[in-house]
Amino acid sequence: METHLVIELLGFVGLVFFGSFLHRWLYSVKLETHLPVVGVREEFFSKFRASVRQISHSLETLSHGYTMYGKHGQPFVMPDPSLQSQVILPQEHISWLIRQSDGLLSQSQVRKERNAIAYLSMGVDYKATMALIDKIINPCLQRKLNRVQANVFDEIRVSVDDTFGLDETTWHELRLHESLQTIINRTGTRAFFGLPLCRNHNYLHSLKRFILSMGAGTLIIGQLPLWLLRSLAASVINIPLRYYKAKVLKMLLPIFAERIQQVQRREAGHTLEDEPEDFATQIIKLVANTKDGTYNQGLDYLAEQNLLLSFAALSSTAAAATNLLLDILYCAPELNAYETLRSEAASTFTTEQAWGDPTSLQNLTCTDSAIREGLRRNGLQIRGLLREVMPKNGITLPDGTHIARGTWVGVPLQAVHMDERFYTKPEMFDPFRFARMRTDPALEGERFDATQTSDKFLAFSYGRHACPGRWLVAQMLKLLIAYITLHYDIQPLEKRPLNTVFGDTNIPSISATIRVRRRKAS
Numbered sequence: 001m002e003t004h005l006v007i008e009l010l011g012f013v014g015l016v017f018f019g020s021f022l023h024r025w026l027y028s029v030k031l032e033t034h035l036p037v038v039g040v041r042e043e044f045f046s047k048f049r050a051s052v053r054q055i056s057h058s059l060e061t062l063s064h065g066y067t068m069y070g071k072h073g074q075p076f077v078m079p080d081p082s083l084q085s086q087v088i089l090p091q092e093h094i095s096w097l098i099r100q101s102d103g104l105l106s107q108s109q110v111r112k113e114r115n116a117i118a119y120l121s122m123g124v125d126y127k128a129t130m131a132l133i134d135k136i137i138n139p140c141l142q143r144k145l146n147r148v149q150a151n152v153f154d155e156i157r158v159s160v161d162d163t164f165g166l167d168e169t170t171w172h173e174l175r176l177h178e179s180l181q182t183i184i185n186r187t188g189t190r191a192f193f194g195l196p197l198c199r200n201h202n203y204l205h206s207l208k209r210f211i212l213s214m215g216a217g218t219l220i221i222g223q224l225p226l227w228l229l230r231s232l233a234a235s236v237i238n239i240p241l242r243y244y245k246a247k248v249l250k251m252l253l254p255i256f257a258e259r260i261q262q263v264q265r266r267e268a269g270h271t272l273e274d275e276p277e278d279f280a281t282q283i284i285k286l287v288a289n290t291k292d293g294t295y296n297q298g299l300d301y302l303a304e305q306n307l308l309l310s311f312a313a314l315s316s317t318a319a320a321a322t323n324l325l326l327d328i329l330y331c332a333p334e335l336n337a338y339e340t341l342r343s344e345a346a347s348t349f350t351t352e353q354a355w356g357d358p359t360s361l362q363n364l365t366c367t368d369s370a371i372r373e374g375l376r377r378n379g380l381q382i383r384g385l386l387r388e389v390m391p392k393n394g395i396t397l398p399d400g401t402h403i404a405r406g407t408w409v410g411v412p413l414q415a416v417h418m419d420e421r422f423y424t425k426p427e428m429f430d431p432f433r434f435a436r437m438r439t440d441p442a443l444e445g446e447r448f449d450a451t452q453t454s455d456k457f458l459a460f461s462y463g464r465h466a467c468p469g470r471w472l473v474a475q476m477l478k479l480l481i482a483y484i485t486l487h488y489d490i491q492p493l494e495k496r497p498l499n500t501v502f503g504d505t506n507i508p509s510i511s512a513t514i515r516v517r518r519r520k521a522s
């Protein structure tokens with residue numbers, strides 16, 4: 001047979017295969033049909049197109065579904081680019097949702113796909129990670145937080161001075177997100193691994209690239225349909241990810257080795273003059289005193305776990321700080337937000353020691369309120385508490401709706417935050433809303449500090465998988481806002497640069513700039 005005929009034949013066979021694959025794929029989008037479906041238009045391949053559209057339209061679709069159904073106590077179906085069938089629950093079902101065990105509604109199944117844990121080169125086991133978070137990391141991030149406050153402040157002071165500048169005579173422009181990411185990366189690294197790593201340029205450079213690769217991986221791969229496409233995307237993203245992870249770990253390992261030696265010497269009865277107060281030391285101490293071998297899998301393992309934790313910590317805190325400053329600089333002048341925060345900081349931090357004193361942070365009720373409001377108005381995720389239905393026979397929701405096995409259920413976080421039943425003028429960034437709510441006699445008994453999660457405030461999620469880093473976030477952001485307002489003037493914004501929603505993630509503008517000038521020392 002002539003060569004061109006063979007090629008044509010092979011091409012034809014390939015086309016038939018591809019066509020049938022595409023046809024099956026386009027029609028494979030399964031949506032729970034007994035529930036209302038949102039986001040689907042009358043068009044060819046309507047379900048498939050609705051699913052793909054949610055890469056950029058999920059905020060609108062979720063708000064529409066919430067207004068039409070969720071607000072009236074009804075679950076609805078949301079298409080998703082991953083083609084994974086999803087049922088979005090009304091706010092009334094959240095308390096029920098968080099009470100269900102992982103055996104009924106599994107978070108780990110969702111994490112593996114949505115956060116691409118099954119695809120990215122992590123090097124750590126998911127189960128062991130969750131055990132480590134539960135037993136070791138959570139206690140460190142809560143009970144031992146006070147010990148890092150003085151160091152966290154010291155790093156904020158030095159890194160803000162470096163990034164915002166010391167010139168008291170001229171205004172200059174800086175890119176807000178980039179500056180805050182640098183400040184938060186340094187401060188977080190100081191809290192986790194101490195000096196001098198947090199000022200090592202090579203480390204910070206590789207850490208930034210590692211965070212970028214992880215961010216791209218978790219953001220993009222979880223949105224893709226089909227295992228094959230996810231694996232292909234992961235094989236590309238894993239190249240820089242492995243490279244930068246190896247570079248970062250090379251610098252982290254000697255620090256862990258040193259900390260382990262220090263802990264062992266102390267346990268053997270030696271007195272150490274300068275025992276570091278960082279989380280790495282605290283985590284090593286806890287692991288050393290725990291009989292269960294799950295956490296004690298060697299130096300590389302612990303270092304890698306801590307690196308993953310810094311990823312969870314740093315990118316989200318930098319994004320929250322960016323949103324918060326943009327909101328403060330844009331909000332209505334009559335609210336006098338910047339000046340109020342400055343005078344609260346001035347009356348709290350009257351001595352040098354006050355910056356390292358945990359009781360100072362309790363006085364910052366207006367700053368705390370602004371942080372909570374920033375997270376309410378612009379949470380980092382618009383949909384969350386995603387869980388996969390595990391029982392063979394499915395599960396029955398509190399309103400009697402039956403949901404099949406394998407379906408994901410979730411909550412429209414941003415839509416709940418925008419519900420006027422829970423927040424007056426929800427569209428408005430009202431920085432001191434929660435400070436007023438704290439003193440409202442009608443709300444007595446409820447707590448409104450930034451770290452308090454509830455079924456109406458979901459920025460840190462809710463229930464047993466809620467963010468364990470939220471106390472550290474509040475500590476860092478309070479010290480950051482206080483230091484910036486006390487030492488810098490910033491020109492208000494005429495327009496708030498818009499966020500971009502990609503899938504479930506709400507990303508603040510990374511190109512937004514602000515104009516700053518150092519205040520004259522009095």
Ligand code: HEM
Binds near residue numbers: 133461
């Ligand atoms: C403003 C900053 C932050 C926000 C908005 C945030 C938000 C969240 C949310 C929504 C979850 C639940 C995710 C899910 O269910 O899939 C979560 C989980 C988690 N966060 Fe954060 N987070 C922030 C900062 C941090 C920091 C600073 C740390 C560590 C120091 C941290 C460590 C974790 C960990 C380990 C989990 C997993 C908890 C579990 O599954 O049990 N986060 N965070």
